[in-house]
Amino acid sequence: MKEPLMNALNASRYFERLLHVFLLCCMFLVIYGCKKQEEVRKLSISQGKISAATYTVRAKNVPVYTGFSGNIEPKTVVRLSAKAPGYVSEVRFKEGEYVKRGEVLVRLDDTSLRENIASLRAEKLSVLREKEAVYAQFIYAKKNFQRFRRLFKDSAATKEELDRARAGFQSLKRRVEAFSARISSIEHKISSLKSELKYQVIKSPVSGWITKKMVDKGTFVGPGALLFELYADGDGAWFVAYLNEALFDKVNEGDDALLFMPSIKADGPLACKIERKVPQIDPLSHTFKVKVDLEGVEAVEGKTIKAKMGAYGRLWVKTGVKDEILLLDELIISRGGIKGVYVVGKDNVIAWRVIQVGRAYLDTGSGLFPVSHGAGFKGAKKVYSITGGLFEGERVVASNLDRAREGMRIE
Numbered sequence: 001m002k003e004p005l006m007n008a009l010n011a012s013r014y015f016e017r018l019l020h021v022f023l024l025c026c027m028f029l030v031i032y033g034c035k036k037q038e039e040v041r042k043l044s045i046s047q048g049k050i051s052a053a054t055y056t057v058r059a060k061n062v063p064v065y066t067g068f069s070g071n072i073e074p075k076t077v078v079r080l081s082a083k084a085p086g087y088v089s090e091v092r093f094k095e096g097e098y099v100k101r102g103e104v105l106v107r108l109d110d111t112s113l114r115e116n117i118a119s120l121r122a123e124k125l126s127v128l129r130e131k132e133a134v135y136a137q138f139i140y141a142k143k144n145f146q147r148f149r150r151l152f153k154d155s156a157a158t159k160e161e162l163d164r165a166r167a168g169f170q171s172l173k174r175r176v177e178a179f180s181a182r183i184s185s186i187e188h189k190i191s192s193l194k195s196e197l198k199y200q201v202i203k204s205p206v207s208g209w210i211t212k213k214m215v216d217k218g219t220f221v222g223p224g225a226l227l228f229e230l231y232a233d234g235d236g237a238w239f240v241a242y243l244n245e246a247l248f249d250k251v252n253e254g255d256d257a258l259l260f261m262p263s264i265k266a267d268g269p270l271a272c273k274i275e276r277k278v279p280q281i282d283p284l285s286h287t288f289k290v291k292v293d294l295e296g297v298e299a300v301e302g303k304t305i306k307a308k309m310g311a312y313g314r315l316w317v318k319t320g321v322k323d324e325i326l327l328l329d330e331l332i333i334s335r336g337g338i339k340g341v342y343v344v345g346k347d348n349v350i351a352w353r354v355i356q357v358g359r360a361y362l363d364t365g366s367g368l369f370p371v372s373h374g375a376g377f378k379g380a381k382k383v384y385s386i387t388g389g390l391f392e393g394e395r396v397v398a399s400n401l402d403r404a405r406e407g408m409r410i411e
Helices: 002-046 111-153 159-198
Strands: 054-056 059-074 077-081 086-091 104-108 201-203 208-213 226-232 237-244 256-260 270-273 287-293 298-300 312-328 333-335 338-344 350-354 356-363 368-370 381-388 395-397
Touching: 059 368, 104 226, 111 159, 237 312, 270 287, 312 368
Parallel strands: none
Antiparallel strands: 054 395, 059 237, 059 312, 077 226, 086 104, 104 201, 208 226, 237 287, 256 270, 256 312, 312 381, 333 338, 338 350, 338 395, 356 368, 356 381
């Protein structure tokens, strides 16, 4: 029993060893075949040649810009308030509409004012009639007093008759003066109500766009209540941005800056100057305000920009200069999300190398402009700063990139 069992075990071990030897032979053949194929491939690539231009990497002085968001604001903002209380009877304009100078915006209900004016005019007419009647008596009493004064001088009248004539004259004179004072008081009241009547009609003092409407028909407004807000037309506009407080001592009035606005079609970044700098830092936001006068800023040659109030933009402020290696976007190759370039060695053999890419710029021909979201200018080329993988003086393939392969030799 033991001997057949031992023979079976020995046979099993023998076949197992044969299997191991067979597998090792197969692995050796596979590895050897791959190696030979790689050698053939490398041999064929290394023997390939290509005609292509090269670019020698050089470090350049690159301006350092920092971008800040901002908006266009009008130079003149007009806020209209009610000067007298009353109910709104008419509103003629809505938000966003254009209004000309002198046009009526709002009317307040002036019914009670007009009724009071009519009542005072009627009272004045009644007093005038009474005055006319008394005035006729006054004229007679005046002439009678003058007559008795002459007679008294000629000893033709007694002093008692003269005093009686004087008393009648002075009494009527005081009544006429009282009527005149009453009429003057009524006229003053009418004038005052007429002045209030003017306040019932609110007109636009400027031509411009209505940006806010805070009143509706039927509402009651008191003195000082805000009714409308207008942006004056023709007075120009500012681009207003808020800069980090760390730049407060670095940015000054008159400094050059670049402006990018998505809503404005331009051939490049808008060259501008900082016109105003508010010498105060906001303690909450830790920022300070700067203004750019948009008058004279040209979007395209010979044409100034048409400011759209409230439009968004970014103001790029130069904060320094540094040396950077720049490379055109078209020379950079992406493989599976990894960026690299074809570097040309001293023996003119091409090798693909991974690089680290930094900030993107637009080369407009007149300078470098930091790429903002959505920025794109006619004729501008996109370049990247290279932060790693390339060194000054090295050469990279600059043409025929679609045909270039690692191991090829540049003719």
